[in-house]
Amino acid sequence: MISLVLAMVWNRRGQAVTLALLAMLAVASAVAAPAYLIAAERAVAEGQIATATPSELSLAARRTTDVQEDPSAGIKFPDVGRVLLLGLNGFTFYHSAEVPTVGLEKVDFFPTRLVFRQEICAHVRILTGRCLAGEGDVLLGERTAERLELRAGDTITLTAARMNGLARPPTYEPDGAPKRLTVAGTYRAIDTGEAYWGLHGYFVSVPGFEVGPGEPVFTNAGTLDAMNRTITAMAIDGIAQPGTLDADRLDVLRADMDRLRATSEELEESLQFDSGIPRLLDRIDEGQSGARLLVPVLSVPLVLLACFTIYLVVGYGAEGRQSELAVVALRGSRWWTRWWLATGESLVAVLAGAVAGCLAGQLLVNAAAALLYPGVGSAPALSSLRYAPLAAAAALLAAVAAQRRQLVSPVAKLLRRTPAADRRWLTVTEAVLAALAVAAGVQYYLSDQALTGVGLFAPALIVLALALLSARLLLPLVNRYAVRALGRGRLGIALAGLQLSRRPGGGRLFALLVASVAVAGYAACTVDTAARGRDVEARVGTGADQVLTVQAVSRQQLLAAVRAVDPDGDFAMAAVRIPAGAGAPPGIAVDSRALPAVAAWPEGTGGRDGLRELLHPVPPEPLTFTGPEIVLEVATTSKGLLRLAVSVAAPTGPAGEVVDLGDLRPGTHTYRASTPVCDGGCRLQGIKIAGVGTSTDVTGEVMIRALNTATPAPLTDPRRWRGNPHASLSATGDGLRAEVAVSGAVADTAWVQPAGTPLPLPIGYAGAPPASGTIADSGPAAIPVTPVAGLPVVPGLGRNAVLVDLEYADAVSIEPKLAPEPQVWLSAEAPADIVDRLSEQGLTVVSETAAGQVKAGLDRQGPAVALWFHVIAAILAGLLGAGALGLTVAVDRTRRTEDLAALRVQGLRPRPAGLATLWTYPVLVVIATAVGLLVAVAAWRLTGWGLPLAGVDPPDLPLPGWPRPSALLAAAGAVLAVQFLVAILSGRNLRRRIESR
Structure with a gap:
């Protein structure tokens, strides 16, 4: 019996090979999904690691000591820090210490940072002098040295400082013996953004003061240990070496981070552990979670489509072999012999294709990963094959189910060339599928929850249900049209239409072609919508093509x-x-x-x-001063003491200033003050009237009679001025009256502003x-x-x-x-x-954000990586439809050749015969493509909103919810081109066979 089945396979080897290829695609689809997911997870991890900031590639153990609390504390890195980091492999460790000092700068609002950092000379460029050698050597930043006119060999004096929090604003005051230091050289940091500098912010500038960019004074540990210090911040920074953060080591790295944090909490309170690596790992996990949701969305319908394809083509093949099976049944063969002869040919082809599909699916993913993510790899694993047995079993079950009628039908029915028409509106399978699709679609359309869990089957159920429903609705219309064409004498169109509508399995073939186009269209919806969404996130989320943050x-x-x-x-x-x-x-x-x-x-x-x-x-209509002197003539009557000030701003100055004019005295007086802010001209922002030294209310009238602005101030027109709730304005004969009610509190200050803007x-x-x-x-x-x-x-x-x-x-x-x-x-x-x-x-530009860089980062997040599988699914869906069409036409070719050849003998003209042979299946493909597009749009409308396409932590932006029509048409056009070519070639072959008879 086995030899007989193998002979049958060899005799129809073309059909067997095609069926094996379809089974291979079915199993390959099931293997490709988990295999691609493994590759996608690796790509997500490598992408996030490649775009990580320096803070996300480093860790630090810190400890701060105060000489007042521990007079014996030296610059000795505690053993507890070494214990904390013991056993952590793959990191380069650097020790550092820092002391706030004063004496270098004239201002005391901030300290000079005196810093020791291990291996400093390897990360700065020595511009003049030499690097650090002995105790007392320091390195100055190039701009600091230029501004203070210091050179290598000069000496400076620094004193450890402590912040005086009672001053407003807080100041730093010396607290200890001065230390005389020698400028060994000047430096420039090679790369202020490299991970070596850790999380210390050494080069952050102090805004508002003419001190240049942030440049610490570097020294060695011996110098810090030898000077009187106040607060000393010591740290051990760990910088990840290349390969430490790797897709294969994420679990180990997370365990290390958890251990370090737990250990630091158990140790002394003064020791702190800090790292941005956990944030990076969390972002990788979120991206991989998104990929795990998106890949099954099309892998499920793809596998179902593959099984439906096998069911269709095996059913067509069984119908073509009904006469053989009738002979077997007529001879009275036992049921297992009949079963084996009926199914063995298909099962052998399906089983061979399933075995090949295990390898083909992994190879497909390997090729895709090598093309899309060079250097990442797909890490083949046995877990990729976890769904292969299920897919193979489903394919075999579909093959057996497709031949169920031939296994149980009597001889008379097997000998009929045209089976009885199925007059049922819906089969049980179709009814169940339709009910599930409606339930899933309505649930997710009315709810506000993403597609998760069982909901991932919703797109597949909706696509298949709508494909079957469209076949049920459309083919009767084709039949009516064919009958009318026959009545009008249009034989070619009539024969083509009748072939489509009355041929057993024609509806299933149409549904399959619709489903293949719908899967490809749905894939186009996800890919295009997500790509446009990432573009919006990158451009609109950034604000412009490039954003520069300046000092x-x-x-x-x-x-x-x-x-x-x-x-x-x-x-x-x-x-x-x-x-x-x-x-x-x-x-x-x-x-x-x-x-x-x-x-x-x-x-x-x-x-x-x-x-x-x-x-x-x-x-705006500003009032401006042309020089540094500000002059006001003011008359005052008040119950309490008031103070006068003027707020001015220079058009190109670093900042404005509130210029104090002193206490207001009863009567009319002239108040003067000078400010360098107005050396090149400045704008009047407002006139400030405040209470002095008391929290009790002070009321009175302040009449402004003159201002030395470039153009005369419209003091007699109160509409040209505005006051805040503490100043009521009105006009006097020679100026502007302000009735004020203020106190010493900042919030109870009266302001009078020129109304130069709405x-x-x-x-x-x-x-x-x-x-x-x-x-x-x-x-x-x-x-x-x-x-x-x-x-x-x-x-x-x-x-x-x-x-x-x-x-x-x-x-x-x-x-x-x-x-x-x-x-x-x-x-x-x-x-x-x-x-x-x-x-x-x-x-001074301190950072740059480009929309293109943001877009590149988004393209390496989980959703973007996972959606490449949708492209693969679209290609496989198109191939499944084309393969099913080709095999169907091949099985149908013998019977159609006999029928049309007989009609030619009866007098059918060549033209109608040519139309019937050449355009039957191309027309079917065109109609299926149009309907498939509508099915894809409907499925997307019901389920697309629930897909996590926006990436990790998306901004609150109006992201597109629909693809561009051009993307849908391109996907459908690609599928149409392949399937139309198969249909045309098959029609030509059939035409040649008829003409040769």
């Missing part, structure tokens, strides 16, 4: 510098972040004239060109306008605002933020200060030397 400067200086570089606002825009306040979301103040050209907006955002006019309707300030908002009607400012008072434009998103912030004009925000600020996070946003048209141009204008 802290005033808003005026930022505006002036950026406008000097880009006068027309074509590629650069000044921007300052606004923190969230009580009842107000975060926001950003921008130079709105450059907003349309520079800021990144989501697709379809209209009206952005008109934002300039809405946010900045009229230019107030409340116009703002654009995303989400809801500020409930408080204000936004935060640099001073104690908030800025009142009024919403003028609703936005889908504020670039750089998200769907709950505000947007305001920077020039307006600066003009209404009472106490100008340094901008907390000044930025320069750049478009793609920004010149390559933009950083140098900004430096020439006094801006």
Whole structure:
């Protein structure tokens, strides 16, 4: 019997090979999913490690000692730190110690950092002199040495310092004996961002003081040990060596981190352990979790589609061999003989294909991983084969189920060329599948939960159910059309239509082709939607194509510098972040004239060109002083002592200043003061009237009669001024009257400002306008605002933020200060030397964020990596459909040849016969492709929203929910091209067979 089955296989070896290939694809699909998931997890880990920050590649054990608490403490790294890090392999350790000192700088608001760091000379470039040699040697930063006019060989004196927290602002005061030191040389850090520097922030500058960038004074351990110290911060930094953070060592590394943290908590309180590695590991875990959700979304329908394909083609083959099986049944063979002869041919082919599929699936993933993630590898494992037996069993079961009728049907039914029509609306299988699909689709459409667990089967159930339903609905329509064509004498179309609608299994073939296109279309939906979403996250989430964060400067200086570089606002825009306040979301103040050209907006955002006019309707009208002297003539009557000050800001200065004019005296007096801020001219921000030295209320009238501004101040027009709640303004015959009620508290200060801009300030908002009607400012008072434009998103912030004009925000600020996070946003048209141009204008770039770099990082996160499997699934789905179509046509070829040849003998003309042979299956493919697209769109509408496509910790942005039509059409077109080619070639072969008879 075995030899007979093998002979049958050999006799129909073409069909057997095709069936084996389909079975191979089925098992390969089941193997490819877990194998690809292993490769994806490795790619996610390697991608996150490659883009990790230095803080995420290092760890530190720290201990701080105070000489007052431990007079005997020296610069000796505690054994407890070594015990903590003992047994931690793969790290290079560096010791460091730091003492705050004074004596080098003239200001005492911050200390000079005197630092010992192991192997310092290997990580700095010695510009003059030599590196550290003996006790008393120090290295100065190049800019510090240049500013203080110090050279190698000079001596300096440093004294350990302690912070005086009672001073406002806090100061550092000497506490110990001075130490005379020799400048051994000057240095420049080779790379301030390398992991060697750890988490210490050595090169962070001090904003607002002319001391240059942060440059610690480096020395050796002997020097620190020999001087009188106050507080000494000691640390052991561990820097991960190449290969330490590896996809194969993540579990070991996490166990090490947990052990270190637990050990440090058990040891003395003064020892602290810190590391960014756990954050990196958590991000890797989140990315891998996303991949584990996305890969099964299409692996499940792919395997089901493969089993459906086997069921279809085996059923077609069994129908083609019904006459053989009828002879076997007629001879009275026993049931097992009949069963073996009926199924053996298909089972042998399916089993051979299943064995090959185990290898093919892994090889496919290996090739994909080598192409997509060079150097990462797919790490073949036996776990990749865990679903292969299930897939093989499902394929064998599908092969047996497809032949169930031939196994149990009587001889008379087996001898019929055309089986009785199935008049059931739905089979039991189709009914169950439809019920499950409806339940899953409705549940996830109405709920607000992502596709997880059993819900991952929802796309597969919906696709298959809609494919079967479309076949049930469409083929009767084709039959009606064919009958009408026959009545009208259009024989070619009639024969083609009848072949599709009345041929046993025609509906299943149509459903299969629809499902293959739908799987490919669904894959296109996920891939394209996710890619567009990552682009929005990168560009809109960053705010522009490139964002430069600069060293802290005033808003005026930022505006002036950026406008000097880009006068027309074509590629650069000044921007300052606004923190969230009580009842107000975060926001950003921008130079709105450059907003349309520079800021990144989501697709379809209209009206952005008109934002300039809405946010900045009229230019500010400032009152300016032309020189350093400020003169006010003021008349005062009050119950209590008042003090007068003026807030001014220079257009290009580092910061503004509140100039104190002294106590107000009863009567009319002239008050004068000079400030270097106004040497080149400055703007009047406001006039400050405060109580002095008491918390009790002080009331009175202050009449401002004269100001030495460049243009006469409109003091007699109170509409040109505005006061805060502590100042009520009115006009007098020769000036401006302010009725004040103040106290010594900062919050109870009266301010009088020129009304040079609209107030409340116009703002654009995303989400809801500020409930408080204000936004935060640099001073104690908030800025009142009024919403003028609703936005889908504020670039750089998200769907709950505000947007305001920077020039307006600066003009209404009472106490100008340094901008907390000044930025320069750049478009793609920004010149390559933009950083140098900004430096020439006094801006120092401290960090850069490019949308392209963010996009590259997102492309290496879990969802983006996992979605490449959807591309593989789309290709396999198209091949399954093409293979099923080819095998179906091959099985059907003999019977159709006989039928059409007989019709030719009866007088059928060549043209109708050619139409019936050549265009039957191509038309079927075209219709199936169109319906498959609709099925893909429906499945995406019901389930696509639940897929985690946005990546790890996505920003609150309006991410696209639909793919581009071009992406869908491209995927469907690719499947159509392959299947249409198979259909055309098969039709030509059939036509040649008929003509040869």
